[in-house]
Amino acid sequence: MRKLLLLLLVLPFLATGCFDYQELNNRAVIAGIAIDYVQDNYAVTFEILNNKKSTSGEEESDKTYTLEGEGKTLPEAFQDCSLKISKDPYFAHLKVLILSEVVAKEKMLDVLDYFIRDASIRNIFYPVVAQDSSAKDVLKSTTTENPIVSTSIQSMLENNKMNNGVVVRKDFEDFLNEVIDPYQDAYLNTIIKEEDTLVLKGIAAFKDHQLKTILSTEDAIAFNTLN
Numbered sequence: 095m096r097k098l099l100l101l102l103l104v105l106p107f108l109a110t111g112c113f114d115y116q117e118l119n120n121r122a123v124i125a126g127i128a129i130d131y132v133q134d135n136y137a138v139t140f141e142i143l144n145n146k147k148s149t150s151g152e153e154e155s156d157k158t159y160t161l162e163g164e165g166k167t168l169p170e171a172f173q174d175c176s177l178k179i180s181k182d183p184y185f186a187h188l189k190v191l192i193l194s195e196v197v198a199k200e201k202m203l204d205v206l207d208y209f210i211r212d213a214s215i216r217n218i219f220y221p222v223v224a225q226d227s228s229a230k231d232v233l234k235s236t237t238t239e240n241p242i243v244s245t246s247i248q249s250m251l252e253n254n255k256m257n258n259g260v261v262v263r264k265d266f267e268d269f270l271n272e273v274i275d276p277y278q279d280a281y282l283n284t285i286i287k288e289e290d291t292l293v294l295k296g297i298a299a300f301k302d303h304q305l306k307t308i309l310s311t312e313d314a315i316a317f318n319t320l321n
Contacts, residue, residue: 119145121184125158126244128192128229129168131201136171137164139230141244142179157241160234168201168208185212188219189244191266192229192285198298198305206270206303217267220251223298225284225308237290247285250294259315260294273303281317284308 126141139162163175176183197205209215224232233243240246254261262283272280280300286293297314299307309317 120181122179122181123184123187125187125242126190126192126233126247127188128194128224128233129171129197129201129205130194130229131196132228135164135166136168136201137162137230138168138171138175139233140175140179140183141233141242143242158236158243162230168204172208185215188215189248191219191221192232192247193221193223194229195223195225195305195308197229198223198282198300200304202273202300202303202305206273209266210270217270218265220248220264221266221269221282222247222251222294223282223284223305223308225286225295225298227287232285232287232292235287235290235292240292243292247292250292251283259318260296260311262297262318273300 122140123143123145124140125143128139128141130137130139139160141158141160144156144158161175161178163171163173163178165171165174191209193202193205209217235243251261251263254263260283262281264282269280269282272278280303282298282300283294284296284298286295296311297309297317298305299309
């Protein structure tokens with residue numbers, strides 16, 4: 095009787111599982127997102143990890159691929175891009191969000207609202223501002239040395255690599271808390287393309303959820319030193 099009672103107590107824990115569980119191979123893992131605003135439309139680009147196998151069983155040479163979508167609103171642009179993916183989009187491993195200067199200046203409130211409302215996206219990714227180029231161009235800057243752009247940018251931010259004190263290591267939740275707190279300064283790193291290389295160049299300073307100015311490398315170093 096005691097054994098039966100113990101079994102009845104333990105069985106519910108052994109029988110639990112995730113109702114929405116899917117094999118990783120059936121999902122399109124989104125590593126990075128770029129958001130531009132062009133001709134009154136949002137343009138969204140996804141960097142997706144490539145988990146396809148070749149006929150020989152070896153991994154494909156391309157580590158990622160990109161897809162693009164657009165819409166009058168940000169949700170429409172995300173939906174347009176997601177519908178072009180044959181698999182279920184998976185945002186839980188998102189590493190980087192790249193914003194164009196136009197988006198950072200004029201559409202930041204829409205971006206914040208969308209990412210707060212989307213429960214499938216965890217707020218631990220790094221937002222950056224693309225300087226002097228589109229966000230899409232930055233996200234598509236793959237090289238042999240850095241085949242996954244999102245991971246490369248993440249590494250630059252986390253390892254304080256090749257930036258001479260410019261780096262602001264801040265995830266989306268940190269930035270959001272700064273934006274909504276009137277007593278804090280909100281700022282993000284800017285990133286530029288120099289030929290085939292991505293460089294963390296300066297700091298984008300925000301006020302009232304809008305990009306107000308971009309500090310140069312020298313000013314960014316001084317700003318970080320004071321902080």
